[in-house]
Amino acid sequence: MTESGSGSPQVVSARGRDQRHRRSDTLRVWLLWSVLAAPLAVAAVALRQEHWYPLLDQAVTEMRIRDVWSGDPPLLGLYGRLGPPGREASHPGPLSFLALWPLYQLFGATAWAMQAATACLHAAAIAAALWIAHRRGGTTLAIGFAAALAVLARYYGAFTLTDPWNPYMPVLWWFVFLLAIWSVWCGDLPMLPVAALAGSLCAQTHVSYVGLIFGLGGLAMAAAAIAATRGPPGRRRSSLLLRWSVLAVVVGGLAWAPPLLEEATNRPGNLARLQTYFSDPPDAPIGGDAGLDLLLHHLNPWTLASDRLTPSNLVDPGSPLPGVSMLLTWTVAVGLALRRRSEALLRLHIVVATALVLALVSMSRVFGPLWNYLFLWSRGVLALMLVATVWTFGARVGDRVKATTVSRWTTGARVGLAGVGALATVAFVTDAATVESSRPDLSVIMGKLVPATIEALREAPVPESGGDGDYLVIWRDPTHLGTQGWALLNELERHGFHVGAEEQYSATVRRHRVMQPEDATAVIVLGTGVEVDILRNQAGMEEIAFADPRSPAARAEYERLRSLSKSELRAGPEPELADLLDTNPWAVRFHPAASTGVIAAVERMDELGVPTAIFLAPPEALGPS
Incomplete structure (x- = not known):
């Protein structure tokens, strides 16, 4: 008679297989990360060959980083041209300076150390994104998001991902924030603190993220409440929500303590000046029609594959047709996801839809020159939109293949996604090997x-x-x-x-x-x-x-x-x-x-x-x- 207790050979063997499988999956994720982060290391080495003198915003950023461990730690983000001369507001908070400081010191507290620390900050964002993707769908989904991250990183380029300018630093953490919101919507409540940290970094570092972060943050809280009511049997559902919500509040509270302290000790405080500036802007916003044109321009998927970011330039909208095509294709994918009734996929589409609505509102409220750097976040939304669309169509095809060929189909999908990621990474490495600092002249x-x-x-x-x-x-x-x-x-x-x-x-x-x-x-x-x-x-x-x-x-x-x-x-x-x-x-x-x-x-x-x-x-x- 075979034993069926917890110490039986069959149970021990199953546990061993599970542990080996988890270790194997973890190694795959680390391998993906090492490949995606390699161009950043190449860029850091390339930048080490020159002696860079930080200019303007980058020089001020380095002074703020040096202030972190001083008698005058920074309470606000980088100054901005956000108000009348002499009364300009700054970006909301100093979290990017705090995040860069340890590695800046570790690398020698030089100008290059600031660039290397910036590269590490983006490498950490890549790791966080892959970790969340793996939590949601294992190795296959991690490979899919790795391909998206590789394409996104190639588009931003080595210069953007090593230059410590405040519009650049949130670009990959914004993608992490989107994934964390989706994960919370799927019932993964431990991602609430991750969303709080990533969202705070984005919103504090550049004001263009504020409305997007708080809008999607509201979605996360609603999702958490819904997930708690569907918690696992045998556990107090409200306890699970309370635990992770409290931790998220603590993380957010600590992150926002410096700007709130500044607000409490000054009249008016920086947040009040920002509110005044954006509620009564010096120029009229571009409005809904122009905002829609701007959104469609940033939904052009070919830009991720064929272009490289030129953030110092003004936006040149061009034809809206590629963006319209992308939007229609995504709409078809949403319909297929509704028919398929895959909760994870549907909730990813919900996050994309919410981000698109917030993007339209944000772009419609823009005033003044339409600089590219104001909309860097839009490419993260586009990348998530592409993942959701490709995943939906891939799942649709997978549903139609015979059961005996599912394994081959999955393997083929992995190979195809890995190929896309590899091509983008090779292009990124080539760019990284010749990267230069800002204004070398x-x-x-x-x-x-x-x-x-x-x-x-x-x-x-x-x-x-x-x-x-x-x-x-x-x-x-x-x-x-x-x-x-x-x-x-x-x-x-x-x-x-x-x-x-x-x-x-x-x-x-x-x-x-x-x-x-x-x-x-x-x-x-x-x-x-x-x-x-x-x-x-x-x-x-x-x-x-x-x-x-x-x-x-x-x-x-x-x-x-x-x-x-x-x-x-x-x-x-x-x-x-x-x-x-x-x-x-x-x-x-x-x-x-x-x-x-x-x-x-x-x-x-x-x-x-x-x-x-x-x-x-x-x-x-x-x-x-």
Whole structure:
């Protein structure tokens, strides 16, 4: 007679098989992750070969990361042009700085360390997405989502996934958030804290995610309540919901504690300023019709396969037909899923549908220039839409094959998905091997200016300054709007100098970096373009560093383009733009009266570059404040 107890050979053998199967599945998921994360490692190695000087937002980001373990930890996200000058709001919270800080320190607290930490942040998002997919559908579904992630990562590119700019950092965590919401909708309540963390990271880092996160977060809470009423027999259903909901609230509460503290200690607080700005925008929103066109543009599936992200460009909607086709195909898939009655698949479509509605509302409310970086999240929605559609049609075909061929069909599907992922990953690796940091041309100039400036400060040409002085860093930069000024401030702080910025930049640098002229030992002034000669002729200014990236031929070309553009602008309907060409060329570039020829000239002049110099002077050289 065979034993049937829990210690019987049959039961022990079954347990062993289950454990081996779980270990095998886990290894497959880790293998998928290692393949998808490999291009990020390649990119980090490629970036290590150059000395990068972070500029503008990236420089400010590094200063915020350094603030994390200091007496003035950041309470808000990166500053934004979100309000009237002098009263701008910042992005909601500092979670991205907190997330980057440990790895930034581990990698050496350098500019490259910030890039490497950013790559690791995205690699962690890939791991989280694969983990959730495996929880929902085992190895096959993990392979399917791995293919989607590979295509998505190739589209974003190595530059986007290593550059620590705040619009870039949430892009893959947004995809994790979507998967976590779907998982909660499927009754996986432990994913509530995951959704809270991923959603908080997205919403705090860039304000474009706020409405989407809270809209889908409401869906998650509704799904959790429904799932609790259908909990496993023999357990208190409300207890399960309470446990994971409380943990999600704790995670969310900890994540949002810094911005809420700032809100409670300032009148008005940053969140109030954001609410005022978006409820009464300076320009009219584009509206429903334009919002729908914008959404259809971002639902074009061919862009994921054929294009690469150019986030600094304005959106060029083009034909809506590919987006319409994608939407119709997905609608057919929803109908098939309804007939098939697969709960997991139906709930994935519900998440996609909710995201599409929120996307339409969000895009309809946009105002001002339609920059690509405002809609980076849309590609994550498209990727999830493609997964849901392909899964639905694949399941439909699988339902029709004979039982004896199901295994072969599943294997074929896995191989096909793996092939898609492999092709995308190879393309991503190729891109990663040649990736460059943002604005390498300006970084090279800083590479000439910064060492010379540090050497001059240590030699102390200004009485009583020396390396221990208090330096007010200012810039006169009509060409790049302060881009290199922020880099200089960041680099001098990195090298141990006590530096500060002007009062007008308090929201950007934070109050503890603001320095008044009367409190400074000396003033460091960075000038570009026409400002270099102006500063040279100003009393008290001593030039300590200079760089001009242009060859004699490039200088001649620059002057020719400048002269031709000024002549055309003076003859045009707004002749005052001619003088603006030297003092604010980008205002000319985006002015409606600028011809295509002038626009091309401004862009070419930017490529050629301008002279840049750094001056040291006593505070009184600035004149009355």
